[in-house]
Amino acid sequence: MTKIPSHWHxxxxxxxxxxxxxxxxxxxxxxxxxxSAIVLEKADQLGGVTAYSxxxxxxxxxxxxxxxxxxxxxxxxxxxxxxxxxxxGDDRLILNQAVHGPEALRYFEENAGLRMRIVKNLPDxxxxxxxxxxxxxxxxxxxxxPAITLGxxxxxxxxxxxxxxxxxxxxxxxxxxxxxxxxxxxSVMSERMASDVRCLGPGLAAYFVKAAADRGIAMRTGxxxxxxxxxxxxxxxxxxxxxxxxxxxxxxxxxxxxxxxxDNSRRVAASMGxxxxxxxxxxxxxxxxxxxxxxxxxxxxxxxxxxxxxxxxAGEEHEGDLPLWRNALYELGLPHTIVVNSSGRRFGDxxxxxxxxxxxxxxxxxxxxxxxxxxxxxxxxxxxxxYPFGPILxxxxxxxxxxxTADSIGELxxxxxxDASALEETVTRFNGYCQIGRDPEFSRGTRPWGAFMSGxxxxxxxxxxxxxxxxxxxxIELMRLGGGGISAAxxxxxxxxxxxxxxxxxxxxxxxxxxxxxxxxxxxxxxxGVTNARGMTHGYLIGRHAAGNPSDLLGRAIASLGIAG
Amino acid sequence: xxxxxQAVAIGSDINDVWAYVSDMQRWAVSVxxxxxxxxxxxDRSIWTIRAGAGALIKTVKVNVLVEEWKAPTGVRFRFDVxxxxxxxxxxxxxxxxxxxxxxVLVLRIIGSGPMAPVWETLGKxxxxxxxxxxxxxxxxxxxxEYPRVEKASAGPAMxxxxxxxxxxxxxxxxxxxxxSKRVSAPPAGTH
Numbered sequence: 186m187t188k189i190p191s192h193w194h195x196x197x198x199x200x201x202x203x204x205x206x207x208x209x210x211x212x213x214x215x216x217x218x219x220x221s222a223i224v225l226e227k228a229d230q231l232g233g234v235t236a237y238s239x240x241x242x243x244x245x246x247x248x249x250x251x252x253x254x255x256x257x258x259x260x261x262x263x264x265x266x267x268x269x270x271x272x273x274g275d276d277r278l279i280l281n282q283a284v285h286g287p288e289a290l291r292y293f294e295e296n297a298g299l300r301m302r303i304v305k306n307l308p309d310x311x312x313x314x315x316x317x318x319x320x321x322x323x324x325x326x327x328x329x330x331p332a333i334t335l336g337x338x339x340x341x342x343x344x345x346x347x348x349x350x351x352x353x354x355x356x357x358x359x360x361x362x363x364x365x366x367x368x369x370x371x372s373v374m375s376e377r378m379a380s381d382v383r384c385l386g387p388g389l390a391a392y393f394v395k396a397a398a399d400r401g402i403a404m405r406t407g408x409x410x411x412x413x414x415x416x417x418x419x420x421x422x423x424x425x426x427x428x429x430x431x432x433x434x435x436x437x438x439x440x441x442x443x444x445x446x447x448d449n450s451r452r453v454a455a456s457m458g459x460x461x462x463x464x465x466x467x468x469x470x471x472x473x474x475x476x477x478x479x480x481x482x483x484x485x486x487x488x489x490x491x492x493x494x495x496x497x498x499a500g501e502e503h504e505g506d507l508p509l510w511r512n513a514l515y516e517l518g519l520p521h522t523i524v525v526n527s528s529g530r531r532f533g534d535x536x537x538x539x540x541x542x543x544x545x546x547x548x549x550x551x552x553x554x555x556x557x558x559x560x561x562x563x564x565x566x567x568x569x570x571x572y573p574f575g576p577i578l579x580x581x582x583x584x585x586x587x588x589x590t591a592d593s594i595g596e597l598x599x600x601x602x603x604d605a606s607a608l609e610e611t612v613t614r615f616n617g618y619c620q621i622g623r624d625p626e627f628s629r630g631t632r633p634w635g636a637f638m639s640g641x642x643x644x645x646x647x648x649x650x651x652x653x654x655x656x657x658x659x660x661i662e663l664m665r666l667g668g669g670g671i672s673a674a675x676x677x678x679x680x681x682x683x684x685x686x687x688x689x690x691x692x693x694x695x696x697x698x699x700x701x702x703x704x705x706x707x708x709x710x711x712x713x714g715v716t717n718a719r720g721m722t723h724g725y726l727i728g729r730h731a732a733g734n735p736s737d738l739l740g741r742a743i744a745s746l747g748i749a750g
Numbered sequence: 751x752x753x754x755x756q757a758v759a760i761g762s763d764i765n766d767v768w769a770y771v772s773d774m775q776r777w778a779v780s781v782x783x784x785x786x787x788x789x790x791x792x793d794r795s796i797w798t799i800r801a802g803a804g805a806l807i808k809t810v811k812v813n814v815l816v817e818e819w820k821a822p823t824g825v826r827f828r829f830d831v832x833x834x835x836x837x838x839x840x841x842x843x844x845x846x847x848x849x850x851x852x853x854v855l856v857l858r859i860i861g862s863g864p865m866a867p868v869w870e871t872l873g874k875x876x877x878x879x880x881x882x883x884x885x886x887x888x889x890x891x892x893x894x895e896y897p898r899v900e901k902a903s904a905g906p907a908m909x910x911x912x913x914x915x916x917x918x919x920x921x922x923x924x925x926x927x928x929x930s931k932r933v934s935a936p937p938a939g940t941h
Contacts, residue, residue, distance in 0.1 A: 237805075346806035351868075367864045375871035378804075500809035502800075509806065578863065582833045 189416055190424075196435040197223040197403070199731050200423060202410045202473070205233025205670075206717055207443035207698030209393035210289070210724020211731075213297055216400045218732030220438060224397060224404040225425060227444075227469040228504070229341070231404060232390030234445045234466055234670030234700065235717060236343035240386035241354070242301065242325040242721065243714030244286040249303050250322035257322055259283050260746060265309065265317035270708025273488045276748055277739070278706040281680045284742045286718050289725035290325070297396035300328040304354040308633045310539065310712050320633070324714055326354045330388040332381040335395055341406060342394045343387060346503040347465065347511065350387040351377040363515040364641035366573045389717065408432070413440060413477050413695065420481070420694035436694065438731040442684070443698040443720070446672025447472030454667070457485075457674040460546070462492045462665040465512060468505040470670050474701035478676045481695065482686040486703035490673035490711070491542035493666040494524075494560070498576060499586050510666055511575045513562065514538050518629070518639030520651020521568035523615055524560055524663070529598060529607030531615065532557040534627040536635030536649040539711065545665065561601055561660045563594075563608070565653040572641065574661075583659075592656045601660045616652035624650065671716050675703035680739050681730040682723045696731070698723035752873045753858045756881040760889045761850040766896035768822030771842065771888070774814075780887035782880045785809065792816075801880075803872045810834060835863040850898050855885060 198220035201208035209231075212222035226233075245262020263283035267276060293299040304324040312318030332339050344350060349357065351374035360368040377384070383391050397404060405427075412424040414433070422435040447453040448464040453472035455461070464470070475485055494513050501509040517524055518536025526532055533541035545558045571579055591597035594612050598605035618624045623631075630636065630649040640648030676684055676697045683691035699720035707715055729735055742748075760767055770776055774795045778787035786798040797812040811832040818826040828839035838859040844851050857877060861869025 344805040346804065350804075369864070371865050371867045375867035378868065378871045379874065502807040502809075503805055506807070577833075578835070578865065581835065581863075584833050 189414060189421070190433040192433070193422065193435040194432045195223065195403075196437065197221040198436070198438040199223075199441065199728070200225060200434055200436040200439075201441040201443055201698075202423065202477075203227075203233055203441075203443035203445065203699075203701070204231040204394075204404065204406075205235040205390070205443060205445060205699055206393060206720030207701070207723050208233070208441060209390075209397050210293065210721050211441045211443065211696070211698055211727040212402050212724075213393065213396050213400065214292070214725050214728020215438070215731050216397075216402055216728075217296060218728055218734055220728070220732050222402050223434060224402060225408045225410055225423070225434070226404065226406045227409045227473070228467055229406050230343045231338065231341055231394050231406065232343035232387070233443075234470060235393075235720065236387045236390035237345045237347055237466055237669065238386035238389075238717060239348050239354075239713065240326055240384070240389040240717065241304070241714030242290070242389070242717045243309075243323050243712050244290050244325060244718050245283060245319075245323050247287050247290055247323070247325060249301065249325060253303060253322065255303075255319070255322035257319060259287065259742070261317040261319075262286075262323070263746075265311070265315060265319075266707055266710065266712075268315050268317065269311055269710035269712075271489075271710065272708065274708025274710075275705040277680065277743070279708070280742055280746070280748060281739045282706040282719060282722055284738045285722045285726060285736060288736070288738065289722040290718075292725055293393075293396070293721060297393070298399075299392045299396070301325040302328060302355070304358070307354070307358070307637055310537075310632075310634050312633060324354075327384065327388045327392055329353060329377060329382045329384050330391045330395075332383050332391050335391060335398065338394050338398050338404070339381065342391050344383070345385070345387050346501075346509055348385045348387070349374065350383050350385045351375070353384040356384075358637065361642055362637065362640070364519055364572050365643065367579060386717075410444075410473065410477065413481060415481060418693060420692065439694045439696050439727070441682075441696040441698055441724075441727055442474040442477060442676065442701050443724075444473040444477075445470045445670040445700040446668065446675070447475065448667030448670060448672065454672075457487050457672075459673060460492065460665060462667045463495065463497070463510040464507070464667050465493075465495065465510050465669045466667070467503070468507060472672075474676050474697060475674065478684050478692070478695065478697065481684075481692055483684045483692060483695070483697075484677040484687050484689075484703075485674055486677045486705060487674035488704045488707075489709040490668065490671075490704075491539065492546060493538065493542055493668060494545065494663040495666040496575070496587065496661055496663060499584050501576070510664070512666060512669065513575075513663060515639050516572075516574050517541065517562055518635050518649045519564075519568060519572050520619075520641055520644045520647075520649065521571075521653050522562060522564040522651075523611070523653065524562050525603070525608060525611060526557045526560050527603050528556065529604040529609075529611050531611055531627065532560075534624070534629040534632065534635065536629050536639045537632050538639075540627065558665070559662060561603070561662050563597065563612075563653065563658065563660045565658050566655040567651065567653075569659060587661060589660045590657045592658070594653070594658055597658045597660050601662070612653050616654065619647075619650040619652040622646035622650060670700045671711065672700060673704075675701055677703045677705065680726070681735050682727045683730070696723075696727045698727060751858055751860045752870050752877065753856065754877045754881055755854060755856045756878075756885050757852065757854045758885040758889050759847065759849065759852050760892055761898045762892050762896040763898065764822050764844055764846040764851040767844055767851045767853065767892055770892045770895060771825070772819065772821065774816075776891070777888075780884050780891055782883045782887075792819075801876065803876065835865070836861050836869055853885065853888075855881060857881060
């Protein structure tokens with residue numbers, strides 16, 4: 186443990202470690218409540234995983250939905266999340282997020298220049314089967330943000346290699362979604378790129394960078410927080426490394442760990458019982474919160490979670506010269522496309538990644554194998570002609586090395602080394618399902634979210650079902666990917682986001698926000714947009730608590746709902 | 751389509767400039783992000799180029815076909831990017847000046863398909879800086895290898911121009927004595 190330094194290089198009431206939504210929202214709220222704040226970012230750009238994301242923010246009972254006449258309540262949002270958390274969450278924390286999400290959204294819109302709107306027609310993952318799911322209204326996105334207003338921070342605020350940030354959800358899905366990329370308005374996209382107007386995750390991050398910059402909050406990049414400094418059981422600062430030299434920053438009211446998950450640390454992942462996976466995110470996402478809080482006794486909690494499935498297009502890289510791994514979320518549920526294991530069998534609803542990805546990690550205890558991994562996405566020439574595969578446009582040749590091709594399904598199976606007759610049988614059976622427009626095995630095509638996000642709305646009779654008929658046929662091996670900063674394990678915290686130790690006592694002066702926090706507020710579930718909502722909400726709660734003005738909404742909600750406190 | 755023109759003055763004789771630029775392999779040193787240049791024959795080459803656009807870094811293969819070699823003043827070429835809906839063409843033209851040579855590079859890039867506007871926007875953002883970087887590097891390379899030699903005059907003998915530390919280093923690395931030859935070396939000929 187580093188001794189208390191004789192000299193502090195800088196001092197603030199609140200030090201936010203990480204510059205995604207959690208870190209920036211903490212600093213902004215703290216500033217607005219009378220505190221000084223500094224944001225320290227390990228990477229050379231601000232925005233963190235937020236800027237890499239699709240930028241969705243999922244908040245039940247938000248005021249935009251209410252203004253649009255969409256009926257929703259905090260209680261309904263709470264019940265929905267509790268239902269899909271499957272008992273792996275903590276009811277108090279689920280309610281805490283449900284209660285404060287709408288508050289935080291309103292706060293940043295009213296005070297920090299954030300401008301959001303509903304993504305129309307985008308349903309909850311589990312609508313309609315889960316009670317309290319909604320058909321639309323809970324997904325929000327930012328209005329396009331003019332990045333030129335960031336001034337000196339424009340170049341220092343992240344873009345994303347994953348998302349088409351020149352267009353919004355409304356524009357992308359209004360034109361038929363990723364399946365219909367040829368209908369997108371690329372003139373709008375190019376105009377926005379030319380003038381640096383940002384949507385999606387890069388836009389969301391930019392709003393918060395702008396709010397922090399406007400407040401004069403110090404934001405320092407290239408600063409790696411190596412250690413927390415404690416005095417008499419309270420965190421009072423951090424030791425950082427900048428250009429090889431130690432710097433000491435004093436935090437009078439607290440330090441916020443907002444460093445996201447651990448995608449780039451196989452050591453941390455392995456210690457959480459997870460298999461090695463490729464990373465979609467920047468090198469800085471390396472489990473820093475777990476490492477830093479762990480030394481002070483911060484409790485680490487893991488919830489059941491999936492590894493994602495994805496692929497790499499040779500020649501694509503991102504920060505740190507890392508190969509760019511792309512999430513296959515949109516591609517797998519398209520018509521004329523299936524995913525099979527090495528036995529040539531389908532094993533989930535390809536249009537819903539949660540269905541597919543939990544099955545990947547399934548262990549057959551009888552044989553001690555993962556029967557569904559390795560796996561391949563298989564599609565035909567209709568899919569290739571009509572749909573993009575990630576960055577590869579319809580009809581565009583595949584770069585060398587990504588896909589195996591063959592004139593028949595059997596030959597394709599032999600080439601990739603799986604059971605040919607089984608794959609032929611699987612394709613024949615699936616083609617039959619496409620004829621009747623129904624998948625009795627995995628209910629593919631019945632989930633509105635899957636149709637919206639991973640389907641072709643123009644395909645009849647079902648957005649996700651189309652037969653594999655026309656050769657040549659293609660197969661691409663899918664690899665395990667981390668969750669894009671959304672990790673299964675994180676640091677436990679109370680309703681004010683104070684880090685808890687193994688006796689459930691808060692560690693004074695230490696907060697945790699966003700993906701770095703254990704996901705006890707959603708348990709075994711995930712909903713796109715929840716993680717951005719968590720970051721924003723945690724930041725709001727931390728800023729208030731650090732300033733001595735903690736929210737009391739949870740207590741009131743517990744009393745009104747009769748939940749055990 | 752986007753079109754960009756970049757000019758540069760080079761303090762080397764036009765024939766020396768031609769001797770340098772007519773060897774495709776040697777361009778590779780100056781093309782930003784160029785990882786490899788595979789010369790198929792005197793007219794065809796495949797360039798492996800690593801370029802960044804936003805947060806994405808992409809390595810692409812560019813097939814270049816030289817359509818005309820016109821020593822020592824001009825080259826016309828066209829290209830396509832493998833597996834991408836991008837093609838283009840360009841030219842190199844040079845003229846002798848009192849101080850050496852004046853080069854003009856012209857590059858046209860044509861995106862096709864629905865994403866053509868995006869390709870062209872990216873091109874507009876990237877190409878000018880790349881072209882400026884390229885010609886500056888080209889100038890430094892050529893001037894280092896072929897420094898301008900002053901013409902003899904009737905007056906007193908002029909001392910050899912002093913070579914920069916960089917030029918001397920390049921000479922040393924190339925195992926070449928400074929100056930001396932190539933005052934008016936003939937071009938490598940029309941390819």
